[in-house]
Amino acid sequence: MFDLDLWREIFQSISKNKLRSLLSGFTVSFAILLFTLLFGIANGLENTFNSFFKDDAQNSIFIRPGKTTKPYKGFKAGRDIQFKNEDYDYLKEDFGDKVQYITSRVYKNLSASYKDEKSSYSIRAVHPDHQYLEKTLVYEGRYISAKDLQESAKIVVIGRLVEEDLFTKTIALGKYINLGGIQYKVVGVYRDDGGDNEERMIYMPITTAQKIYGNNDYIDQVNLTYNPEMDFDEALSFSNLLTKKLKERFDVSPKDQRAVRVRNMAEASKGVNQMTTVLGVLVLVIGMGTLIAGIVGIANIMIFVVKERTKELGIRKALGATPKSIVTMIMLESVIVTALAGYLGLLLGMGILELIGDSLKEYFITNPNVDTSLIIGATITLIIAGAIAGYVPAKRAARIKPIVALRDE
Amino acid sequence: MLEIKKLHKSYPIGKDSLHVLKGIDLSVQAGELVAIMGSSGSGKSTLLNIIGMLDEADEGDYILDDVPIKNLNEKKAALYRNKFLGFIFQSFNLITYKNALENVSLPLYYQGMGRKERQEKAMFHLGKVGLKDWAAHLPNELSGGQKQRVAIARALAAQPKLLLADEPTGALDTTTSYEIMDFIQELNDEGKTILIVTHEEDIANMCKRIVRLKDGVIMEDEFVNQVRASQYV
Numbered sequence: 001m002f003d004l005d006l007w008r009e010i011f012q013s014i015s016k017n018k019l020r021s022l023l024s025g026f027t028v029s030f031a032i033l034l035f036t037l038l039f040g041i042a043n044g045l046e047n048t049f050n051s052f053f054k055d056d057a058q059n060s061i062f063i064r065p066g067k068t069t070k071p072y073k074g075f076k077a078g079r080d081i082q083f084k085n086e087d088y089d090y091l092k093e094d095f096g097d098k099v100q101y102i103t104s105r106v107y108k109n110l111s112a113s114y115k116d117e118k119s120s121y122s123i124r125a126v127h128p129d130h131q132y133l134e135k136t137l138v139y140e141g142r143y144i145s146a147k148d149l150q151e152s153a154k155i156v157v158i159g160r161l162v163e164e165d166l167f168t169k170t171i172a173l174g175k176y177i178n179l180g181g182i183q184y185k186v187v188g189v190y191r192d193d194g195g196d197n198e199e200r201m202i203y204m205p206i207t208t209a210q211k212i213y214g215n216n217d218y219i220d221q222v223n224l225t226y227n228p229e230m231d232f233d234e235a236l237s238f239s240n241l242l243t244k245k246l247k248e249r250f251d252v253s254p255k256d257q258r259a260v261r262v263r264n265m266a267e268a269s270k271g272v273n274q275m276t277t278v279l280g281v282l283v284l285v286i287g288m289g290t291l292i293a294g295i296v297g298i299a300n301i302m303i304f305v306v307k308e309r310t311k312e313l314g315i316r317k318a319l320g321a322t323p324k325s326i327v328t329m330i331m332l333e334s335v336i337v338t339a340l341a342g343y344l345g346l347l348l349g350m351g352i353l354e355l356i357g358d359s360l361k362e363y364f365i366t367n368p369n370v371d372t373s374l375i376i377g378a379t380i381t382l383i384i385a386g387a388i389a390g391y392v393p394a395k396r397a398a399r400i401k402p403i404v405a406l407r408d409e
Numbered sequence: 410m411l412e413i414k415k416l417h418k419s420y421p422i423g424k425d426s427l428h429v430l431k432g433i434d435l436s437v438q439a440g441e442l443v444a445i446m447g448s449s450g451s452g453k454s455t456l457l458n459i460i461g462m463l464d465e466a467d468e469g470d471y472i473l474d475d476v477p478i479k480n481l482n483e484k485k486a487a488l489y490r491n492k493f494l495g496f497i498f499q500s501f502n503l504i505t506y507k508n509a510l511e512n513v514s515l516p517l518y519y520q521g522m523g524r525k526e527r528q529e530k531a532m533f534h535l536g537k538v539g540l541k542d543w544a545a546h547l548p549n550e551l552s553g554g555q556k557q558r559v560a561i562a563r564a565l566a567a568q569p570k571l572l573l574a575d576e577p578t579g580a581l582d583t584t585t586s587y588e589i590m591d592f593i594q595e596l597n598d599e600g601k602t603i604l605i606v607t608h609e610e611d612i613a614n615m616c617k618r619i620v621r622l623k624d625g626v627i628m629e630d631e632f633v634n635q636v637r638a639s640q641y642v
Contacts, residue, residue: 005524016506315502318463320491320519320567323483398483403463406502 006325010333020308024301024334025341028385031294032342032378035287036349036370042283044360044368046276051193051366059100059230060133060265061239063091063222063246072253081250081259085210085217088127090249091224091242098227098238103127104219106209110180112202114166121162123179123202125209133223134192136203141173141188148205155208157188159199177202182212232266239264295338295385302334302393313397314405323398330397334390335383342382346375410602411437411460411571416469418455429455430466431625437604442597442635444613445606447622454575456622457606461494461573462486474570491519495564499576501556503548509535509559510544516567534562538592554585561592572596572603578612584641590615591638611636 014021065081088104106125111118130136131143136157143157156177163172176183184204192198210217226235243262244254252259306313313326353368360368418430429452437443447453458464459471462478471478473493481489495516496502503512514531522530535541538558548556557577564572574593578586590612597603597617605616613619614636621629 005518008524009518012506012511311502312504315504316515316519317487318461318490318496318502319516319563320487322487322519325519401463403458406463406498 006328006332010329010336013329013333014337020301020305021337024298024305025337025344027297027301028294028338028341028382029345029348031290031297032345032382033349033352034290035378036346037352038283038287038290039370039374040349040353040357040368041360041365042279043370044357044365045279047366047368049272049276058265058269059225059228059235061224061226061242062261062263062265063224063242064220064261064263065250066258066261068252068256068259070253070256072256073251075251079259081252083219083222085219087246087249088219088222091222094245095238095242098230100225100227101129101132102222102224103130103133104206105130105221105223106206106213106218107220108209108213110202112162112166113178114172114175117166117168119162119165121200121202123204123209125204125206127206130203130223133225134194134198137191137193138188139191140171141186143188143190144203144205149207152207152211153205154182154184155187155204156184157190157203158186159201160189160191161196161199162202163189165200180213232270235264235266239266291381291385294342295389298334298338298386299389299392302330302390303396306330306393306397309397310400310405313400314402317400317402318406326398326400327391327394330394331387331390334394335386338386338389339379339382342385343379346370346378410439410441410474411435412470412472413460414470416456416459416466416471418452418459418464418466418468429625430459432469433622433625433627435620435627435630437602439602440597440600442594442603442617443605444616444619445604445622446608446610446613446619448608450624451622452625453606453622457573457575457604460571460604461496462490487519491516491567493570495567495569495572497557497560497564497572497574497577499579501548501553501560501580503556503559503563505548508545508547509540509551509562512548512559513563513566516563520567531562531566534566535559537565538562552585553581554588557581557585557589558592561589561596565596570602572601574603574605576607577605578607578609586612587638587641591642594635594638 063083065083068075068077068079068081071077083104085104088102092099092102103126108123108125109120110123111120113119124130126144127149128144128146131138136143138157141157144155147153148155156179158172158177166172166177167175172186172189175186177186178184179202190199206219226238230238239262243260246252246260246262247254247256250260313321316326350370353370357368413433413435416430416433417428419426419428421427433456445453445456455464459466462481465481473489476489478489504515507515510528510531513535514527517527517530532541532544535544538561540555540558540562543551543555543559548559551559577593578589581589593603593605594615605612607613614633615638616633617635618630618632620627
């Protein structure tokens with residue numbers, strides 16, 4: 001029921017007692033301000049952690065060879081393990097249904113030049129699947145194709161910053177770039193969300209690199225993504241299986257941790273997910289604590305307010321106010337003060353987050369913000385909080401005997 | 410109009426109890442102007458509180474306008490107070506943050522009357538006490554006499570059957586007291602039933618009947634020749 005007169009009464013009571021309303025509102029504003037900042041910062045931290053994994057596919061598994069540390073099957077410790085094309089083929093064929101994308105990598109560091117501009121870059125020689133594994137976003141031209149591999153084509157795909165460095169006066173696409181004395185045609189330019197380093201890379205077909213720089217079939221690393229339908233446990237047992245099979249393949253002791261290294265991103269991202277969950281719970285607990293402190297604060301002030309207004313409430317009762325009308329009045333007043341003050345705190349908090357948000361990047365806080373659902377939730381919480389805070393004092397107010405109130409002179 | 414029979418009231422003080430009213434019998438007809446007198450502790454305020462439904466008797470009957478007033482819950486008491494009674498207090502008891510008009514219209518608000526009608530009625534009653542021009546003023550901008558007149562207007566606004574005044578002139582100087590009494594007499598002339606608690610003889614003599622209380626019983630109940638306050642104003 002909407003009772004305009006009741007609202008008039010309440011707004012008059014609030015506005016004619018500004019100091020009182022301000023004091024009770026301040027506690028709530030402050031609590032909500034802290035709550036908002038806390039949530040925003042926690043969100044910012046979570047954003048940062050998530051961005052660490054944005055660069056690569058989350059279901060990635062990286063496989064790298066190393067040195068043996070244990071003697072096994074007649075081999076001495078300290079033997080270098082070298083992956084070759086046949087190992088790539090083995091992984092691709094034997095685990096075909098479990099593998100989504102797979103690529104080998106050969107690393108080189110070469111100086112590159114175009115006309116007078118010169119600089120040194122990391123080169124990654126890869127399979128076409130690499131594009132999906134690394135989330136490379138080609139925005140000009142194309143990526144490396146299967147045909148390039150067959151032909152060992154002398155082509156490269158360069159990062160956005162490579163183009164910026166070397167091609168100061170022209171666009172790179174279609175031009176020839178000199179890598180260690182050999183001319184390669186630029187067929188594509190890409191972006192990458194992984195940061196500046198990722199955009200200072202040059203990609204070329206793996207067959208080209210193997211032929212030109214060593215004339216062998218060595219590979220430095222195999223990256224693959226597992227079938228995304230696998231859950232965490234399946235993914236983990238898959239990477240364990242890979243480890244076991246590869247150790248057998250290279251005659252490495254099952255206990256040797258260094259010779260074949262399989263890193264499953266699912267583990268890392270699960271760890272981070274757990275951490276952000278814990279962080280979220282922590283923030284929620286602290287935030288709720290702050291909110292409860294705010295509610296207790298306003299309840300306290302409302303009790304004081306009722307005491308201060310004892311006489312007024314007594315007069316109202318003598319003039320015919322029912323206990324219900326007194327309870328409604330006090331509670332609604334509390335709800336309105338809480339809701340308005342809380343909303344002010346929320347807006348203030350969001351404003352502060354907006355203002356200082358960008359300067360917090362170096363503290364691992366990216367884009368701190370609070371989302372709409374939280375705002376709606378907070379508003380509902382505030383209204384309930386106001387009602388709770390107002391209820392006890394309102395009940396007390398309703399019990400005031402007019403005779404006692406009026407004697408109080 | 411008002412019937413009280415064998416009314417008893419005691420207040421607990423520690424283990425003992427203080428017997429304040431020891432069997433009061435009182436009957437008031439419509440149109441009377443009654444002064445209830447007595448020294449402090451005589452029980453006159455307790456009696457008024459019971460009549461005003463601000464307090465409840467332990468024993469005895471209280472019938473107001475043919476309605477027995479007994480075992481009232483808070484809601485009913487509020488309703489009856491609003492319908493039957495108008496209060497005038499020694500300390501005026503106006504709500505400080507409301508202006509004169511708002512104060513007068515408050516009992517009408519609790520009657521559930523619409524805003525416009527409420528304001529019209531309140532203005533009418535303010536006019537009756539001669540404070541139409543002061544409608545928008547807050548209580549602290551008014552003199553003592555004006556405050557009491559606002560309070561009277563407020564008591565009248567709900568058109569009660571019975572006006573209860575607890576030392577209505579207690580906080581006022583003699584001249585202002587007589588002005589207020591003159592006004593109360595005028596109201597009585599119009600037919601209002603009014604009960605005044607006072608300990609001042611001259612005020613009591615301006616009523617038509619004086620009931621004297623001592624130690625919780627009625628000592629004396631006499632009709633007097635009313636002294637008109639208008640001759641002093």
